[in-house]
Amino acid sequence: METAERPYWDMEIEPRLNTPEIRELQWEKLQQAIRYCYEKVPFDRQRMDKAGVGPDDIRSFDDFARAISHAGQPEVRELVEEMGSDLDKVFGALFGKERFEDLYLLTTTSGTTGIPTPYPFFRKGVERQVDIMARGSWRMGIRPGDRIGVCFGLSMHAAGTPNLLWYLNYPGVTLVPIGAEAGTERILQLMRLFKVNVFTGTPSLALHLIERAREVLGEPVASLGIKILACGAEPGAGIPEVRQRLEQEYGARVFDLGAGIGASCDHPVYQGMHWLADDFAYYELVDPETREPVPIEHGASGLAVVTPLEPEHALFFFNLRVTLGDIHQIFTDPCPCGRSGFRYKIVGRADDMLKVKGVPVYPAAIEGVIQGFVPRVTGAFRIVLKERPPRVVPPLELKVERGRDLHDHELPELEEEIREKMHKDVKVRPAITWLDPDTLERATKKTQLLEKAYED
Numbered sequence: 121m122e123t124a125e126r127p128y129w130d131m132e133i134e135p136r137l138n139t140p141e142i143r144e145l146q147w148e149k150l151q152q153a154i155r156y157c158y159e160k161v162p163f164d165r166q167r168m169d170k171a172g173v174g175p176d177d178i179r180s181f182d183d184f185a186r187a188i189s190h191a192g193q194p195e196v197r198e199l200v201e202e203m204g205s206d207l208d209k210v211f212g213a214l215f216g217k218e219r220f221e222d223l224y225l226l227t228t229t230s231g232t233t234g235i236p237t238p239y240p241f242f243r244k245g246v247e248r249q250v251d252i253m254a255r256g257s258w259r260m261g262i263r264p265g266d267r268i269g270v271c272f273g274l275s276m277h278a279a280g281t282p283n284l285l286w287y288l289n290y291p292g293v294t295l296v297p298i299g300a301e302a303g304t305e306r307i308l309q310l311m312r313l314f315k316v317n318v319f320t321g322t323p324s325l326a327l328h329l330i331e332r333a334r335e336v337l338g339e340p341v342a343s344l345g346i347k348i349l350a351c352g353a354e355p356g357a358g359i360p361e362v363r364q365r366l367e368q369e370y371g372a373r374v375f376d377l378g379a380g381i382g383a384s385c386d387h388p389v390y391q392g393m394h395w396l397a398d399d400f401a402y403y404e405l406v407d408p409e410t411r412e413p414v415p416i417e418h419g420a421s422g423l424a425v426v427t428p429l430e431p432e433h434a435l436f437f438f439n440l441r442v443t444l445g446d447i448h449q450i451f452t453d454p455c456p457c458g459r460s461g462f463r464y465k466i467v468g469r470a471d472d473m474l475k476v477k478g479v480p481v482y483p484a485a486i487e488g489v490i491q492g493f494v495p496r497v498t499g500a501f502r503i504v505l506k507e508r509p510p511r512v513v514p515p516l517e518l519k520v521e522r523g524r525d526l527h528d529h530e531l532p533e534l535e536e537e538i539r540e541k542m543h544k545d546v547k548v549r550p551a552i553t554w555l556d557p558d559t560l561e562r563a564t565k566k567t568q569l570l571e572k573a574y575e576d
């Protein structure tokens with residue numbers, strides 16, 4: 121592989137991302153993908169049969185958007201129940217016999233409730249994915265000679281062990297599989313010992329390492345000489361304040377990664393993640409409530425729905441019109457960074473959505489605003505729900521921890537500033553109850569931002 125400096129890993133496909141030309145290629149591939157899924161994937165065939173459509177009835181992207189409704193967690197859960205929780209049967213139905221026999225690696229999400237979601241990796245998928253992954257790595261500036269510290273969880277985490285596969289064809293890099301399980305002290309020591317210069321892991325771990333570095337290494341975290349932080353599995357690297365802190369403390373560039381297909385760019389202001397694989401996966405937006413298609417236009421938002429264009433090589437998205445439950449906002453105008461691919465920002469989770477006077481509000485968006493006021497607030501807060509979500513009778517009630525050094529007389533002004541910023545960014549004016557620092561419980565894993573103040 122030619123490794124001389126060039127803008128893109130794939131100089132044939134990447135310059136054509138997000139162009140009418142690639143739409144033609146997508147249409148060709150989509151027709152084949154629909155046929156594959158109809159013939160070989162029982163789950164998809166059933167959905168099409170139920171809707172009364174066959175592959176020949178779908179003659180345009182619009183037909184496809186309306187032919188079958190998208191599927192996600194609830195549909196998979198139904199399937200699991202139907203199959204009496206026999207995961208082999210579930211896999212057979214979801215992935216089809218041919219792919220299932222090609223199963224190479226099996227990971228899951230931890231799953232806060234119920235059964236964990238399986239994330240399988242198939243041999244053929246891995247072979248193709250190394251090329252897609254390389255597009256993101258090249259754009260991030262990973263080059264021969266780099267040492268990548270893999271600091272995602274290595275036990276069953278979909279972003280962890282699979283990392284060891286993605287660089288097989290990538291020239292000259294060395295992987296150091298440290299794993300989040302090693303704990304912050306060992307992570308810091310091993311990164312120094314093995315001269316790791318690329319960190320990949322969750323942004324919250326990267327933040328935590330800043331705090332521990334002086335104690336463990338006797339020097340600030342910048343002393344490690346890390347040049348790239350490739351963060352994923354959590355939204356942090358897309359929150360401007362978090363990015364800024366990481367960049368300053370590490371003296372590194374911070375990138376936000378999404379589901380193996382998206383990577384943020386080098387522009388100093390976060391522009392969302394560039395979608396890097398129009399030739400590999402077909403992207404749509406739908407209204408999470410009406411399930412109607414949302415036109416792909418600059419600034420549009422909706423539930424992200426993805427279809428694999430090469431189903432036999434698929435990763436994360438194995439079926440027609442599937443969703444991981446994320447609400448995206450997209451930007452189709454050219455990015456100021458000059459690189460190709462439309463961009464998307466993760467607005468929140470569809471199942472976390474609240475409706476304040478009919479306006480959709482996501483806890484992640486509230487968190488973004490609150491984080492922007494650190495250190496005048498600690499960053500910890502809760503949304504208090506007086507009735508079963510999604511409906512919220514205004515005002516939206518928040519409990520917010522005041523910052524450690526904030527004086528009483530500064531509170532009213534801060535409260536007004538936060539309310540204004542919320543109104544501007546999230547379109548709600550919340551009522552704020554102030555709490556002392558460290559009142560709210562800190563979770564080690566996923567923080568529950570909603571506080572239930574209603575009877576079931």
Ligand SMILES: [Zn+2]
Nearest residue numbers: 385391455457
């Ligand atoms: Zn960009």
